[in-house]
Amino acid sequence: MLEQGSFVGDYKLVHQLTDNANFYSDCEVFEATDKKTQSSVILKIARYAESGSREAEILNFLSHEFVVKLLESIKTSDFRNVMVFEKYPHDLQEICTNEPLHPVRIQRFMKQLLKGLEHIHEQNIIHRDIKPENLFVDQNDCLRIGDFESVSLWYRPIEILLGATNHTTAVDIWSAGCVMAEFYRRHPLFRGESQIHMINKIIKVLGKPTTDEWPTLNDLPAMQYVTLDGSDTTNFEQAVPQASEKSLNIIRNMIRFDPTRRFTATQLLQHDYFGSEDSSIRNTSMDDPEFP
Known part of the structure; x- marks a missing residue:
């Protein structure tokens, strides 16, 4: 078992950042020290020998200023994959929790996120897990996209919740729209406890989808046994009361129901x-815990 003070290659484990009790995670994450340079790094260690290779392959292929930098890939003595990353001071979850973000800073982060996604999508790669915890911020306040895994429930697009298996880059665009809304709200736009609960949360904000706006809606597997309840009326503006009109418009184009009608990163x-x-806000209150 890996523990503080032990070595993995040239790296001394300093502090475990993940909980070993969380069996749903397929990796352990440690802060470590490179014994050659004495610099702090992050080690992401697969729990099983067969996991972790996809992310390493992707990051070896990608090289972009707004994507995390993979320093090297190594293996433990029991042949588990280990990825070594630069250590970043913060992630956007910490920043959103601790301080209101000025609209200009939100705009800068979104530009960096979309430029990173544009590059990822140009390589025919889907990130699949865009969320604030996976968006790291370096010492120059520049965003870095990390953790290529599977879509977390609160940032999961409605087509996946309804059983779609043909995933496209539009998955990441929906998640990015949820992240942008969260920058203003300081808590998730859609926060459900199950897939059905998530669908209801989405409908409460965006209204009930129709086949006019989403022609292939009834082709989705879950539509055979799920009835979409709720109003046709959108409450989107009330859900993000601090955002400017242009901010609301760009978010809305990221979270369209029909994935084929969502804007691409390039279009955005x-x-x-x-x-x-963008220095304007429509409301000075930065907290809205009751809605949706």
Whole structure:
């Protein structure tokens, strides 16, 4: 068993960042020290010999200023995959929790996120787990996309909740829209305890989807046994009361029901939202814990 003070290759484990009791995680994460340079790094160690290879392959293939830098891949003595990363001071979950984000900073983070996603998608790769905890921030306040795994429930697009198996890059765009809304709200846009609960949360904010706006809705597997209840009326603006009109518009284009109608990262980078500094907010209150 790996523990504080032991070595993995040239790296001395300093502090475990994950809980061994969490059996749903397929990796252990440690802060470590490189014995050659004495620099702090992050080690992501697969729990099983067969896991962890996909993310390493992706990161070896990707090289971009807004994607985390993989320093090297090694193996433990029992042949588990280990990825060694630069250590970043913060992630966006910490930042959102601890301080309100100014609209200009939100705009900068979103531009960096979308540029990173544009590059990832150009390589025909889907990230699948865009959420604040997986968006790291370096000492220059630049965002880095990390942790290529599976879509966390609160950031999971409605087509996956309804059983779609043909996933596209639109999965990441939905998640990015949820992240942007969270920048303003300081808590998740859709926070459900199960897939059905998530669907209800989404409908409460966006209204009930129709086949006019989503022609293939009834083809989704879950539609054979799920009845979508709720109003056709959207409560989206009330759900993100601090965002400017341009901010609301770009978020709405990221969380369209029909994944084929969601804007791509390239289209979003051309949106009016990025045309000038977005310093306006519609409401000075930064907390709205009751809605949705």
